Amino acid sequence: MYEAYLFTLIMPAAVLAYINADLGPDAKYPWITVCWNLGAAIIVTVGGRLADIFGRRYFLLTGAVSAAIGALVGATGQSINQMIVSGVLFGFGGGFQEMTFACAQELVPNRYRFATLGVMILANHVSSFGPLIGYAFITYTGIGWRACYWFCFAFESTTAIMLFVFYNPPTFETKHEDDHKTKWQLVKELDHVGLWLFTGACLLLLLGLNWGGVSYPWGSAHVVAPIVLAFVCAVALGFWEVYANLKYPILPPKLFKKWRDFTALLVVCFVAGMLYYSMNVLWPRQSQLLFVPANDTIIRGVYANMVSFGTIIAGWYCVTVMPWVGHERWQLVVLIVAQTALIGSMASIGINDKAQAIATVVIVSACNLPPSPLSFGMVSLGLDDQSDIGVAVGLISTFRLIGGAVATSIYVSIYTSRYTNSIGPTLQRYVQDTGFSGSFSQLLKATTLNTPAAYEKVAGINTETVKAAQMAVKVAYVGSFKVVYLVAIAFGVIAISSALSTRSVRKENKSNAQAVTLETERKAVDV
Incomplete structure (x- = not known):
């Protein structure tokens, strides 16, 4: 088992x-x-x-x-x-x-x-x-x-x-x-009350944590509300378990x-x-x-x-x-x-x-x-x-x-x-001497996938730029x-x-x- x-x-x-x-x-x-x-x-x-x-x-x-x-x-x-x-x-x-x-x-x-x-x-x-x-x-x-x-x-x-x-x-x-x-x-x-409060506290906390930064921004109501409600349920559960007979x-x-x-x-x-x-x-x-x-x-x-x-x-x-x-x-x-x-x-x-x-x-x-x-x-x-x-x-x-x-x-x-904050400056530093003549924003977008196929779609790119971009991703x-x-x-x-x-x-x-x-x-x- x-x-x-x-x-x-x-x-x-x-x-x-x-x-x-x-x-x-x-x-x-x-x-x-x-x-x-x-x-x-x-x-x-x-x-x-x-x-x-x-x-x-x-x-x-x-x-x-x-x-x-x-x-x-x-x-x-x-x-x-x-x-x-x-x-x-x-x-x-x-x-x-x-x-x-x-x-x-x-x-x-x-x-x-x-x-x-x-x-x-x-x-x-x-x-x-x-x-x-x-x-x-x-x-x-x-x-x-x-x-x-x-x-x-x-x-x-x-x-x-x-x-x-x-x-x-x-x-x-x-x-x-x-x-x-x-x-x-x-x-x-x-x-019964404890069972529901415990289940609600765990479920709401885990939902809020897993939604945060993935399905919704951390500051959104979809994330904040479940976490706050989980805290309320946990506090209520504590009082209930201590003072209920x-x-x-x-x-x-x-x-x-x-x-x-x-x-x-x-x-x-x-x-x-x-x-x-x-x-x-x-x-x-x-x-x-x-x-x-x-x-x-x-x-x-x-x-x-x-x-x-x-x-x-x-x-x-x-x-x-x-x-x-x-x-x-x-x-x-x-x-x-x-x-x-x-x-x-x-x-x-x-x-x-x-x-x-x-x-x-x-x-x-x-x-x-x-x-x-x-x-x-x-x-x-x-x-x-x-x-x-x-x-x-x-x-x-x-x-x-x-x-x-x-x-x-x-x-x-x-x-x-x-990574989001550092990839831009890092990429700029690594590709500046590679002879890249295309759009930097397109190149930055290509680093999201970081695959040869993604880089091939960037206009003005060359082999040295691809190597430099891949290295920049690793460093970031x-x-x-x-x-x-x-x-x-x-x-x-x-x-x-x-x-x-x-x-x-x-x-x-x-x-x-x-x-x-x-x-x-x-x-x-x-x-």
Whole structure:
């Protein structure tokens, strides 16, 4: 399930440009993947809370089936709108599937929770090659990018079958064998107002951030209004959760009061998400502009895969080091300090620094992933009541996803505006001695596409001018990405401060106690 979930996140994002070229062009095409973040960020916490109350089995099955249908819709898609529907189904399913981190932890003795998380992260070896597999499908199959969706359909369908056959966590009756409450009683006790406020706050915030600078200007009402309303919903949600007398609050106040065991880890994962998800957007763009031959699809896939190569290294760390050395707080601090320092290295990358760029991206990614499973384990083992594990781990995932959405919007806005302001003067400087006799405005317009065909349409152009213009584009982008990475350092400092304020898991919490038992195990014990 974890692998299937990752493929629905990674593969469509890797081939997005090819989908738009085939079914578009349509300015809405980024929403094919934006919808994944929108849906998953909301569902993972809401679904986690509902699964805490009603049982997990059918929520996970719903996630797998929804994602399988989304893959089928995408594989047969004939328009960008249909592909966006596929993305919505992926996000809805992905939110339930993200609960896998809570589901796995509660099934093993507490002392093995970090080891279990490590094995799960190690399992991402296959999905880590998702971008490269996607580009290989495009290059070597007749159906091109659609093969990615059929691949996801096969994975999700297998997941659904395996969940149905093998996954039997405590049923509703088992979870409530002491209080004897019915489903209808629990439905009435749900935090309905909190659910709507939480959903509205997340949805409006993510919509505003994704519209800003892409669909509408940042200062427009379409962007400002959703963000302001999201803030209002968040404030109202906070007051409601604290002062309403709720049996099952969607955001349990008792969790947020535990700064060292919970809230500080939310901040850490928010910043980790800012780096992880934004790197999946920034690095492919940066590498294609600076280092990748224009017509080499496979090499483009290899470069796009560099972030995932780092996650493979992280998987080995999570299995061989993370569970056994303890001192989780200091592991967090060292990893976040390392990735913040390496982001400074990314800010110094120039046109001829290919080796430095590749090495830095891989190591940054390797340092960026482990804080998430560390946080999942620290949160779950710091709970006073294990019945809150779904919502607690779900909130960590939600903050990580929202962090990625916030960072992607901020960073793309920074490098786009910086590039727009610098390309004109840079181009003027580079072409002034090339003998160009045509219209500078036409040449500037041609840099938008930056292709030989675009430059050929400019009157009075020559070979030297084309080379100079292409170099000017690279130089302008180098300066733009530098500013982005310098801004990212500031967020890294915030994460370091938060990591220092956490605390390692107490040794007595790493016991042989087990939160829940599979129904099949219970029956075996009874027999």
